Amino acid sequence: MPASSRARVDSAYGRTLESAAAAVISETIRIAEIPAPTFREQARAAYVRQRLETIGGWADLHTDSLANVVAVRRGEPGRTRVLVCAHLDTVFPDAATPVTRERGKLIGRGVGDNSLGVATLLAVAEALQQAAPSGIGDLVLAANVGEEGLGDLRGVRRLLKDHAGDVDAMIAIEGHALNSVQTDAVASLRYEVSVETDGGHSWGAYGRPNAIALLARAIVALEALMPAVGATPKVTMNVGVVRGGRSVNTIAPDASFELDMRSADTEALQRLYQAARAAIRAAVGGDGKLSIRRIGNRPGGHVASDTPIIEAVLGARAASGLGAPEFRASSTDANAAVAAGLPATCIGVTTGGEAHTPREWIRTAPIKQGVPYVGRAIAAAASLPGGTAAQTGRR
Ligand SMILES: [Zn+2]
Structure with missing residues (x-):
């Protein structure tokens, strides 16, 4: 034509x-x-x-x-x-x-x-x-x-x-x-991280591992991995929700948090995830039963x-x-x-x-x-x- x-x-x-x-x-x-x-x-x-x-x-x-x-x-x-x-x-x-x-x-x-x-x-x-x-x-x-x-x-x-x-x-x-x-x-990866322990009475079973304390160690360990604001590629990490425990006088038998990580650079995102998983594992150690479950994955x-x-x-x-x-x-x-x-x-x-x-x-x-x-x-x-x-x- x-x-x-x-x-x-x-x-x-x-x-x-x-x-x-x-x-x-x-x-x-x-x-x-x-x-x-x-x-x-x-x-x-x-x-x-x-x-x-x-x-x-x-x-x-x-x-x-x-x-x-x-x-x-x-x-x-x-x-x-x-x-x-x-x-x-x-x-x-x-x-x-x-x-x-x-x-x-x-x-x-x-x-x-x-x-x-x-x-x-x-x-x-x-x-x-x-x-x-x-x-x-x-x-x-x-x-x-x-x-x-x-x-x-x-x-x-x-x-x-x-x-x-x-x-x-x-x-x-x-x-x-x-x-x-x-x-x-922008890709996102979302995980629920949870810890379980035997728990017990805060007086009678004193000394047993506390799931909340173990989870808190994991969150503190993640702080060290937080990507810098303004860095390129932009990569973000956020602990958005925390749950756990039973009562003030119970050694917490369970605790969990939800973690969201995002980037348009999928390799950088994967690297952050690997580092986060290793840091969480090291922080919790052998003191509790750890589970890291994926709850979202946008490519x-x-x-x-x-x-x-x-x-x-x-x-x-x-x-x-x-x-x-x-x-x-x-x-x-x-x-x-x-x-x-x-x-x-x-x-x-x-x-x-x-x-x-x-x-x-x-x-x-x-x-x-x-x-x-x-x-x-x-x-x-x-x-x-x-x-x-x-x-x-x-x-
Ligand atoms: Zn729309």
């Missing part, structure tokens, strides 16, 4: 996306009003599935056993195949999630995180079927489960496993993140800002009249893709605040630029020659 007609097709795609803002706002309200707490996303998934059926034209459309909804669009061979995800789940257990509309704002549980992300995914799906730009690779569009909290990224992990050979890059859509582009994926990694997929996103910003973003370290569905070795990022549609509270709100005006931006970023990533999406900068 000559360049002039290619430009015409591409601008038809851009115009379709630009005219979608009003529809995206009403779609955001419909989606937000279907409750979707993590592990109970089925009703919202069924709605999204039905919308994708109406749009039609998919090479495959299915809902997997976790309730991830997946639509596959076949593109040109030899181009980058992109997995696009918008998470369905919210942190709210509520049965009702009403949305109110005020001047220039939508207010409600999960409006931006992530009903707007899902509504944008649907708008891009529709624009692709109506006016796809030329020369883009396969797209796997997914409204996925399990992004928040204890979901531990189970939805996207499943998608990455099921599509391991079919995708070369990944883009996550989050409603609130218009002004930032995720480059660093992470780094995508350089000159990676082609990030450059594709920056080009889409410019084409949509958006300024330079903040490159951000965060924890999203893109983390799992980065950890799986794919170039991946998370981008957004508008701005707002109070996410994860009932007062959550988003601005409606930026959606007019945000939807075309996300649609162009997806098309630009998918138009990269196959095998180049990850070419530079990864470490």
